[in-house]
Amino acid sequence: MRKYLMQVAIYTQYFSRVLLDSWSLFIYTLGLPVFLMLVNDRKYLGQSLTWWQYTNLVLPFVAWVVIANTLEMLADVARMREQGYLKQYYSLVVSPSVLIVSKLLVNLMMLLLIISGVGLVSGWLFHLPVGALLVRLWLTLLLSYLPLVGLSLPILSWSVRYQSVNAIVNVVALVIMLGSAAVMTAFTISFNSFIWNLVSPAFLITDSFYAIGGHFSAFAGAYGGVLLVALVIGMISYRQLKILPTEGI
Amino acid sequence: MEIQHLTYTFPQQTTPFFQDLSFNLAAQHVNFLIGANGSGKTTLADLLTGLRQPDQGPLAVPRHALYLNQHLPMLMGVRISDVARLVLGIEYGRPQLTLTDLQPLVDAATFDFLTPIWQQHYGDLSGGQRKLVQLLLFLQVDRDFVVLDEPTAEIDREHAQYLFKVMQAHPQRTYLVITHDRRDLDAFNDYQVLWLADHQIKAALTKQAFKQQPPTASFLQAFQHS
Numbered sequence: 001m002r003k004y005l006m007q008v009a010i011y012t013q014y015f016s017r018v019l020l021d022s023w024s025l026f027i028y029t030l031g032l033p034v035f036l037m038l039v040n041d042r043k044y045l046g047q048s049l050t051w052w053q054y055t056n057l058v059l060p061f062v063a064w065v066v067i068a069n070t071l072e073m074l075a076d077v078a079r080m081r082e083q084g085y086l087k088q089y090y091s092l093v094v095s096p097s098v099l100i101v102s103k104l105l106v107n108l109m110m111l112l113l114i115i116s117g118v119g120l121v122s123g124w125l126f127h128l129p130v131g132a133l134l135v136r137l138w139l140t141l142l143l144s145y146l147p148l149v150g151l152s153l154p155i156l157s158w159s160v161r162y163q164s165v166n167a168i169v170n171v172v173a174l175v176i177m178l179g180s181a182a183v184m185t186a187f188t189i190s191f192n193s194f195i196w197n198l199v200s201p202a203f204l205i206t207d208s209f210y211a212i213g214g215h216f217s218a219f220a221g222a223y224g225g226v227l228l229v230a231l232v233i234g235m236i237s238y239r240q241l242k243i244l245p246t247e248g249i
Numbered sequence: 250m251e252i253q254h255l256t257y258t259f260p261q262q263t264t265p266f267f268q269d270l271s272f273n274l275a276a277q278h279v280n281f282l283i284g285a286n287g288s289g290k291t292t293l294a295d296l297l298t299g300l301r302q303p304d305q306g307p308l309a310v311p312r313h314a315l316y317l318n319q320h321l322p323m324l325m326g327v328r329i330s331d332v333a334r335l336v337l338g339i340e341y342g343r344p345q346l347t348l349t350d351l352q353p354l355v356d357a358a359t360f361d362f363l364t365p366i367w368q369q370h371y372g373d374l375s376g377g378q379r380k381l382v383q384l385l386l387f388l389q390v391d392r393d394f395v396v397l398d399e400p401t402a403e404i405d406r407e408h409a410q411y412l413f414k415v416m417q418a419h420p421q422r423t424y425l426v427i428t429h430d431r432r433d434l435d436a437f438n439d440y441q442v443l444w445l446a447d448h449q450i451k452a453a454l455t456k457q458a459f460k461q462q463p464p465t466a467s468f469l470q471a472f473q474h475s
Binding site (some may be wrong): 002003006007009010011014017018084085087088090091092093159203213243244 | 251260279298300314315316317318319321322324326327331334335336338339340343344387390392423
């Protein structure tokens, strides 16, 4: 276990360094979500929003950032596999999960920074207590990240060629976000619905944020169920993890 | 190490790619695997290292294997000491590696090669040097069975000698070297050549037998550098 943790620590440090290698790209990665949030909610800039309004207006956007970044990080592992790098790493590390966990930890740190930026700017613009908002956003991320990862891991168990990885990840992210928006329009969704929180990570993130504001006991059952199913899906997907590239012999 | 009746079918295929493949892998020796592009050398290496599961034919080869097929992407800004940490730090659980830490972990040839460039940036090295740095570091990882897939591609002959010296510094290992370069064979006093063609090992030759082959022997076409 000590060796596993050490390997995770070394690769997490290295992947963080890769992320910070280009400062301009790093600032762009942090700044773009804040900019897009401003564009998305420009009608409400400077107005005082209630927590309920904030949940409906800003949280779907936060959900999109979290889902898109997490899918992209897993897509990066799939691309490594398709380039033949994963099988070389595989013979070095105690378990291929070392690489996945390291990548996901770097992604989590990146997401914490992004949503902190979104929280700071949106708290100030929408006249919400910034400290409380940041804590709610961080807790939302921590609560929803593990189920999201579990539900996204099947990507690594599919045989997907290098050229198709980006397309598939983008389609999955779009289906989740547009599908969730369509469902929201067509139905009245309860925040503690197990099925809808399982089907759409966008609902899970939005509902987690809402529940943290004082309704967690009503949400705990649905959350526990989603977490359990996501962990089972994640474990099954990990057992089917593809190490070899899809193409070529 | 006997490989007997190895059969393998690619997923979603019905016809086996390898059927009843049998050959001997010379234990604690260098085995060169040659064959035309597309003959299945890498697939065979994947099977031997456990990355693919055969349909039948249990493999009596050590599963504690190291597979080196290409150099991994690295940030150009990292130093060679960081690259060493990413390979040997991972293997030995060391978050930091100094030259003093490195010496007992590596053979003399590797230490000699890495010492003068230890603080250099990875991006300052030539492409061949970068590949060699990774190969030498990976070869310090303790494994019984090492597969090298075209290790000397992109490396000049002078640097390739370092690689061979390091391989010879670990004679207890079984090596399987996939190559298209006949000059690689000349670096070793003893070896076996396995020729893969038509999904079968068509020939398994000792060094002596290989040297006696006429220049017109068909398997020599597997070499791009003759």
